[in-house]
Each structure stands twice: as structure tokens, then as C-alpha cells.
Amino acid sequence: MSASVSAFDRVRITPLQYISADAWAFRGAFLRRGGDMRLKVCKRIWVSLLAAPFFLVSFAGLASCKREEERPAYHISAEYVPAAGILYGELTVEVPNLTEEPKEEVQFALYPNAFREDAPCPPLPEAYSSAAYYEGESFGGIDVRELTGAKAWEVSDGGEALTVTLSEPLAAGGWAQLSMKFEVMLPKMNFRLGIGEHTVNLTHFYPVLAEEPPAFSSVGDPFPAERADYTFSLTAPASYDILCGFDGETTEKNGRRTLFVQAENVREVAFVLAEGMTCTKGEADGTPVEYWHFRRDVSEELGAATGSLAYFRKQFGEYAYPKYVVVETDLPFGGSEQTALSLVSSSLRGDGLAAAVVHETAHQWWYAMAGSDEVRSAWLDEGLAEYSAALYFGAAEGRYREHIAAAEERYRAFVSVREQLSDGVDTSMDRPLSAFSGAYEYRSIVYDKSVILFDRLCEVLGENKLLAGLRRCFSAAKGGTLSPETLATSLSAGVDVSGILSSFREGTCII
Known part of the structure; x- marks a missing residue:
């Protein structure tokens, strides 16, 4: 770079x-x-x-x-x-x-x-x-x-x-x-x-x-x-x-x-082009961090950006770019990831804004540096980014279980609604974007079910082994494209987790 x-x-x-x-x-x-x-x-x-x-x-x-x-x-x-x-x-x-x-x-x-x-x-x-x-x-x-x-x-x-x-x-x-x-x-x-x-x-x-x-x-x-x-x-x-x-x-x-x-x-x-924005600056282990906004105080959001950048570097691998930029901008939803640049919605506040900042920061590892097939396997980069955010909030604020419980509640509500409206519900994860019926199904499968998957892997492997596997996964995919097979190989050092992965991906597991 x-x-x-x-x-x-x-x-x-x-x-x-x-x-x-x-x-x-x-x-x-x-x-x-x-x-x-x-x-x-x-x-x-x-x-x-x-x-x-x-x-x-x-x-x-x-x-x-x-x-x-x-x-x-x-x-x-x-x-x-x-x-x-x-x-x-x-x-x-x-x-x-x-x-x-x-x-x-x-x-x-x-x-x-x-x-x-x-x-x-x-x-x-x-x-x-x-x-x-x-x-x-x-x-x-x-x-x-x-x-x-x-x-x-x-x-x-x-x-x-x-x-x-x-x-x-x-x-x-x-x-x-x-x-x-x-x-x-x-x-x-x-x-x-x-x-x-x-x-x-x-x-x-x-x-x-x-x-x-x-x-x-x-x-x-x-x-x-x-x-x-x-x-x-x-x-x-x-x-x-x-x-x-x-x-x-x-x-x-x-x-x-x-x-x-x-x-x-x-x-x-x-x-992003903007008139009259303010830039508040920080750093994470020597990497300059810029947070652009129209507000008076963004200390919490800047802290989320610098804190998560340092945490993900420690857990997954080095950050590859000279600086990191977050912009509060006009978006109708949480955020959008770009290389070395994260966009977060200026309409968000409080915990929702901090969560968006951390999620998009995680995408610097699970998208920008270690790419994935966002069309056929969207759960890989979105699921890893969302679960990485849960890990960060667990380490920084002791709120890991809160994030997992929220994902489980949303996912089970989705399955319940779909079962009432139809004879069955497709919960498979490996499918192209065109196969999702809409934003509700996409969010429930790609984000929430993926978080539940990684939490189950954490229960089987233990947090230290899971993090070691994710480091191997990032190292193997850095500069290239992450595949489900690379993930399975990286996590299966000493413990075969292929059955868990396949049951989630194919939609045969019961949550």
C-alpha cells in the first residue's frame, strides 16, 4: 500500500x-x-x-x-x-x-x-x-x-x-x-x-x-x-x-x-464530498484515524473507531493502510464499507451508531484485506464483521452475550413469522443475493444466523482457539478471496468443525 x-x-x-x-x-x-x-x-x-x-x-x-x-x-x-x-x-x-x-x-x-x-x-x-x-x-x-x-x-x-x-x-x-x-x-x-x-x-x-x-x-x-x-x-x-x-x-x-x-x-x-464538515482526529497503535461529522461531540464514536481498529489488529492481523477514515454521511441504513473508508449513517445515535462504526471497521479485515464473494456467500464477510463486533463489545464493555442474545432473538422471530406464513422456511446461508426475498430475510440469514454460527463455534472450540483459527483464516485470505472452505480449514486445527459449518450453511440445523 x-x-x-x-x-x-x-x-x-x-x-x-x-x-x-x-x-x-x-x-x-x-x-x-x-x-x-x-x-x-x-x-x-x-x-x-x-x-x-x-x-x-x-x-x-x-x-x-x-x-x-x-x-x-x-x-x-x-x-x-x-x-x-x-x-x-x-x-x-x-x-x-x-x-x-x-x-x-x-x-x-x-x-x-x-x-x-x-x-x-x-x-x-x-x-x-x-x-x-x-x-x-x-x-x-x-x-x-x-x-x-x-x-x-x-x-x-x-x-x-x-x-x-x-x-x-x-x-x-x-x-x-x-x-x-x-x-x-x-x-x-x-x-x-x-x-x-x-x-x-x-x-x-x-x-x-x-x-x-x-x-x-x-x-x-x-x-x-x-x-x-x-x-x-x-x-x-x-x-x-x-x-x-x-x-x-x-x-x-x-x-x-x-x-x-x-x-x-x-x-x-x-x-465523500461535504461542505462544512468537522474532522476529529485520533490514532490506533500509530495509525491515524479521522472521524468526519457535523456534530459537536463525537468522542464516543471516535473511541469506537480507534478502539476497534486496535482490537481487530491484535486479534486478526496488521492493518494494511496508512490511515483509517470514518464519515457520518447520508445513508438510509447503518453503514457501508470501502477500503480504508467507512460510511456510517448520520441519522444514527448512541449504541446504534457505535455498533455501525465497529461493524464497518471490522470490514477492513473481512472485506478490504481478506475479500469474499459478496454475491454468492454474503454471510462470510457480513457474518464475520458482525461477530467481530460482538467480540469487540465483549472485550471492551462486557456485552458479548448481549449481542449474541439479540441475534438469536431476531433470528428466531424471523423463522417463527415465516413458518406461520408458509409451509416451510429456507434458512440456507450459501445462496446468491438474488435468492433472498428481501431485506428482512437477508438480515436474518446473513447477519443474525452467521453470528449464531460463530458463537456455536466458540462454544465448541473455546474463544482462544476460535481467535487463533480466525487469525489463520485472515492470513490465508489476505490479499485474495476468502472462501467457506478456507474458513473451515483454518478453524479445524485439532477439532473438526465441518459438520457444524455445513449444517448451518445448508439450513439443516435447529436453533
């Missing part, structure tokens, strides 16, 4: 003209267009948007640069224009072929299209809609333009994926370079991507390489992203603080502020 910004000596950015405020009137027509947005957008909108030139970014020497690491490298420049509610960007990506066969196509996930009006499903559960849409339903999306370095490219009908046919087959072990311009129309909503009432959240907003076709979901985190290296510049009006989990260099010119960051071997880079 590096926070150096020297690579940006190669980047040249020309000023971006702002779009007039009436561009908001054009957004609705733009977003209602289905299918390939490049081809179907109306002429009036094109004329308006073309009046505002994109960044002209030159990444000199990329084609000739021989990379030592076998992972993609993204070079992204973007600027947020509040008057239009649009993020304009340009991306160059170095794509490796890590397979043993020539590759003719590569695929990108276009997660902002989950916010299109014609998306296959809503971007969040209906239960959170009223808290998210503060001015009524709002839509967004991403438009990819002027892709170079390819023979052809096409956006899927649902908008989930951009498929690129390379100019020529990419040999095994070879590298290709692709460049594109993109526009992200941000929805007006309190969510992980959107213009909130007080902040602008920018997560998963750029095209990202995807090994498999992405699938949108109303529940969970349908954002599988392979590790990559990033050089990033983000520009906004100078009145905004640009918050990010990575240190960088900030410049101001002509009323605009730009943050330059570089990050290596990370899942993603995300930002």
Missing part, C-alpha cells in the same frame, strides 16, 4: 467548464432512455453536454510501462459539477490476461446503472425508500463514450455490463490498454452513490473490470471487485472537502479543489 503521488507528475488536466443549472431539466429525459445510452440519448441532451468538454488527461508512457504486479491498473480523472448533478470522468486501464488462453473480450461492471429507471430491480429495499429519496424517487446512471483501444464495445440491455472486443486477441500473460470517457448522472438520494441532503457519496461509480457478468440486487453489496492499483484525481468546487481513505495531494485553482491519490493492491477507491 502506497500513498505516494509522484505518478501524477505525468497527468495533465485542462479546466472543465461548468454546465448551466438548467441541465437538471435534461437529466430526466436522459435517464429514461433504455438500452444502450450511447445510441438512444436524445439530440438536445447531446448538444447540451457536448458544450461542456471533458477532462483531457494524458497518461504518458503507460503503453510502454512494464508492470511488475499481475493486477489491473486504473488511471482515473473525474470532476463533480453540482449544477448538473453529474460526474465527468476519463479512465485508462491496463488489463492483464492472467489466464492460459488468449483473450478476445473483457468486461466491465457498470454499477451506477443500478439507479436507472429501467434497471431490473430497485437499488435498495423498499423499506428504506422513504429515508433514501428525500425529494421523491430519483434516478441515475452511467454513459460510456469514446472508448479507444478496442475493436468494438456494447452495453448490455439491462445496463449492468460493458463488453469490449479487443483490437486483437490478448495473449496469455500479455497486457492491453483501454481508455474511455464516462458521465455519471447521480441520483438525488441518501445512499452510497448519490447526492444526499448534506453530502455527496461516490462509491462504485466508475467502470470496473468484472470476470463474470455483474448482477444488480436490491439487497447486499453486489460489487465484487478484484484488487487493482489506482491513480486517481477528483475535482469539485473548492467549498467541498474531498474525503478519501488514502492520503494524497490537494491543490486549488480557479475555485476548484482537486485531490490526487495513489493506492496499490486495493478493492476500490471511494470518496
Whole structure:
């Protein structure tokens, strides 16, 4: 992990003209267009948007640069224009072929299209809609333009994926370079991507390489992203603080502020834009911790962030990043994890806010550093994060059993309700996000049942052996992807726990 910004000596950015405020009137027509947005957008909108030139970014020497690491490298420049509610960007990506066969196509996930009006499903559960849409339903999306370095490219009908046919087959072990311009129309909503009432959240907003076709979901985190290296510049009006989990260099010119960051071997880079926020600082075993907020006193929440960061480092392994940032921002639910950055809902207070801070901090181990398949096995990272929070509150406040009892009560209530409404209830844990009926089932299985599973393992193994197994698990998966098999192997040193794991995962155990 590096926070150096020297690579940006190669980047040249020309000023971006702002779009007039009436561009908001054009957004609705733009977003209602289905299918390939490049081809179907109306002429009036094109004329308006073309009046505002994109960044002209030159990444000199990329084609000739021989990379030592076998992972993609993204070079992204973007600027947020509040008057239009649009993020304009340009991306160059170095794509490796890590397979043993020539590759003719590569695929990108276009997660902002989950916010299109014609998306296959809503971007969040209906239960959170009223808290998210503060001015009524709002839509967004991403438009990819002027892709170079390819023979052809096409956006899927649902908008989930951009498929690129390379100019020529990419040999095994070879590298290709692709460049594109993109526009992200941000929805007006309190969510992980959107213009909130007080902040602008920018997560998963750029095209990202995807090994498999992405699938949108109303529940969970349908954002599988392979590790990559990033050089990033983000520009906004100078009145905004640009918050990010990575240190960088900030410049101001002509009323605009730009943050330059570089990050290596990370899942993603995300930002929050805010005006008038306060940063309260702390540290955890030498790691700087920033807590951003609009309130007067956040000593308890900062203590939860620093305390849990130190606790998880001691129990699981070293924290990999130069700093840790927590932002109280506009979200309709508890929180959202990003690499070195945690978003927690500014509507939370007291124990609920502290619990969200600790849970999201645990995700730095069980998501950011040790990844998992969030689409097929969401219980792994969410369950480990939730159980890790219970361990922390047990060590810090003696409240471990309280957290376990609460999870058991919620889970049993869920099973009871479902049994009354139907002939049976599916309590299996290994299933894709699309197989969950909604937020209630997702929460009960992925969070609560997972916590009960790890508590049962603690009863069988004892706390010391369980923690030792989780340390082995983290060590084995750090820098890669954690699987249920890795978890089982790591925990089964001397005691075979595969039966417990399989009975929970398959839904055959009785709780």
C-alpha cells in the first residue's frame, strides 16, 4: 500500500467548464432512455453536454510501462459539477490476461446503472425508500463514450455490463490498454452513490473490470471487485472537502479543489464530498484515524473507531493502510464499507451508531484485506464483521452475550413469522443475493444466523482457539478471496468443525 503521488507528475488536466443549472431539466429525459445510452440519448441532451468538454488527461508512457504486479491498473480523472448533478470522468486501464488462453473480450461492471429507471430491480429495499429519496424517487446512471483501444464495445440491455472486443486477441500473460470517457448522472438520494441532503457519496461509480457478468440486487453489496492499483484525481468546487481513505495531494485553482491519490493492491477507491464538515482526529497503535461529522461531540464514536481498529489488529492481523477514515454521511441504513473508508449513517445515535462504526471497521479485515464473494456467500464477510463486533463489545464493555442474545432473538422471530406464513422456511446461508426475498430475510440469514454460527463455534472450540483459527483464516485470505472452505480449514486445527459449518450453511440445523 502506497500513498505516494509522484505518478501524477505525468497527468495533465485542462479546466472543465461548468454546465448551466438548467441541465437538471435534461437529466430526466436522459435517464429514461433504455438500452444502450450511447445510441438512444436524445439530440438536445447531446448538444447540451457536448458544450461542456471533458477532462483531457494524458497518461504518458503507460503503453510502454512494464508492470511488475499481475493486477489491473486504473488511471482515473473525474470532476463533480453540482449544477448538473453529474460526474465527468476519463479512465485508462491496463488489463492483464492472467489466464492460459488468449483473450478476445473483457468486461466491465457498470454499477451506477443500478439507479436507472429501467434497471431490473430497485437499488435498495423498499423499506428504506422513504429515508433514501428525500425529494421523491430519483434516478441515475452511467454513459460510456469514446472508448479507444478496442475493436468494438456494447452495453448490455439491462445496463449492468460493458463488453469490449479487443483490437486483437490478448495473449496469455500479455497486457492491453483501454481508455474511455464516462458521465455519471447521480441520483438525488441518501445512499452510497448519490447526492444526499448534506453530502455527496461516490462509491462504485466508475467502470470496473468484472470476470463474470455483474448482477444488480436490491439487497447486499453486489460489487465484487478484484484488487487493482489506482491513480486517481477528483475535482469539485473548492467549498467541498474531498474525503478519501488514502492520503494524497490537494491543490486549488480557479475555485476548484482537486485531490490526487495513489493506492496499490486495493478493492476500490471511494470518496465523500461535504461542505462544512468537522474532522476529529485520533490514532490506533500509530495509525491515524479521522472521524468526519457535523456534530459537536463525537468522542464516543471516535473511541469506537480507534478502539476497534486496535482490537481487530491484535486479534486478526496488521492493518494494511496508512490511515483509517470514518464519515457520518447520508445513508438510509447503518453503514457501508470501502477500503480504508467507512460510511456510517448520520441519522444514527448512541449504541446504534457505535455498533455501525465497529461493524464497518471490522470490514477492513473481512472485506478490504481478506475479500469474499459478496454475491454468492454474503454471510462470510457480513457474518464475520458482525461477530467481530460482538467480540469487540465483549472485550471492551462486557456485552458479548448481549449481542449474541439479540441475534438469536431476531433470528428466531424471523423463522417463527415465516413458518406461520408458509409451509416451510429456507434458512440456507450459501445462496446468491438474488435468492433472498428481501431485506428482512437477508438480515436474518446473513447477519443474525452467521453470528449464531460463530458463537456455536466458540462454544465448541473455546474463544482462544476460535481467535487463533480466525487469525489463520485472515492470513490465508489476505490479499485474495476468502472462501467457506478456507474458513473451515483454518478453524479445524485439532477439532473438526465441518459438520457444524455445513449444517448451518445448508439450513439443516435447529436453533
